[in-house]
Amino acid sequence: MSESTAEGSTHGPSEEAVTDAVTDAVRTWRTRADACVLLDGFHALKHALRFGAEIPLVLTSDRQGAFDLAAELAPDVTGELAARAVAVPDEVLRTLVPRLHPTRIAALAVRPSRSAQLAALAAPSRTAPVVVLDQPRNLGNAGAVIRLAAGFGATGVVTTGTLDPWHSTVVRGAAGLHFATAVEHLDVAELPAGPLFALDPEGKDIRSYEIPDDALLAFGSERSGISPELRARADHLVSLPMRSQVSSYNLATSVGMALFHWSAGHEFS
Numbered sequence: 001m002s003e004s005t006a007e008g009s010t011h012g013p014s015e016e017a018v019t020d021a022v023t024d025a026v027r028t029w030r031t032r033a034d035a036c037v038l039l040d041g042f043h044a045l046k047h048a049l050r051f052g053a054e055i056p057l058v059l060t061s062d063r064q065g066a067f068d069l070a071a072e073l074a075p076d077v078t079g080e081l082a083a084r085a086v087a088v089p090d091e092v093l094r095t096l097v098p099r100l101h102p103t104r105i106a107a108l109a110v111r112p113s114r115s116a117q118l119a120a121l122a123a124p125s126r127t128a129p130v131v132v133l134d135q136p137r138n139l140g141n142a143g144a145v146i147r148l149a150a151g152f153g154a155t156g157v158v159t160t161g162t163l164d165p166w167h168s169t170v171v172r173g174a175a176g177l178h179f180a181t182a183v184e185h186l187d188v189a190e191l192p193a194g195p196l197f198a199l200d201p202e203g204k205d206i207r208s209y210e211i212p213d214d215a216l217l218a219f220g221s222e223r224s225g226i227s228p229e230l231r232a233r234a235d236h237l238v239s240l241p242m243r244s245q246v247s248s249y250n251l252a253t254s255v256g257m258a259l260f261h262w263s264a265g266h267e268f269s
């Protein structure tokens, strides 16, 4: 078996080799962690593997548990996991991550190049909308939106404002699905071409529109809604049905409803 693991078996590596493998893994982690994206736990790793992320290092302090999870929930990644997972002691893994995930797996992935992401977002023949989050504040909301975008096969998610859409909390909230869609930060002036539908409770009912595949679906910040800059760029101001006396929906929930409306009549593979 050609597993790159530091754990021994009946005729496995010597104790010295195990220690060397752990030392190498820790050195690689420390060298690369700052420039990479942290995949925190089994599910983030599973999605990153499925969507072709470049993953230089996978560490676990519960190798058997990782294989059991893969066998039960994602047999398609078992081979990749076996080939990549390096077993390290729990106390070592805890020094490398802010908080060890209950699945006791952590991995590093290379963030896709900005130029590749921008090319995907600006592709002239887009077959699914780009979601624009205008100055979002909440990292968990941003992660949930990226997960939704991945699930619906959206072209990508763009954020404006100060939130980093590749922040480790966002990646955790998205369960590693950043690699299934294009995720970038842009200014409003840099948004890709295409009809822009700004979601706002004061807009016209979204059900009276068919959302085109090359649309930009824009959502305002949790606190103040759509910014004046984005409002000025919008082609349509559209609302989600909501009874009177309710002020607004949660941001991620709104994205889910708008993507669901777009998806009517689309096939999913």
Ligand SMILES: C[S@@+](CC[C@H](N)C(=O)[O-])C[C@H]1O[C@@H](n2cnc3c(N)ncnc32)[C@H](O)[C@@H]1O
Pocket (backbone or CB within 6 Å): 198, 199, 200, 201, 202, 218, 219, 220, 221, 222, 223, 224, 225, 226, 238, 239, 240, 241, 242, 247, 248, 249, 250, 251, 254
């Ligand atoms: C929590 S809401 C923002 C509420 C904010 N106080 C406001 O004035 O709009 C976050 C975003 O979700 C979207 N949203 C929430 N409820 C909506 C609705 N009923 N119709 C359309 N968009 C909605 C909008 O894009 C909104 O900017």
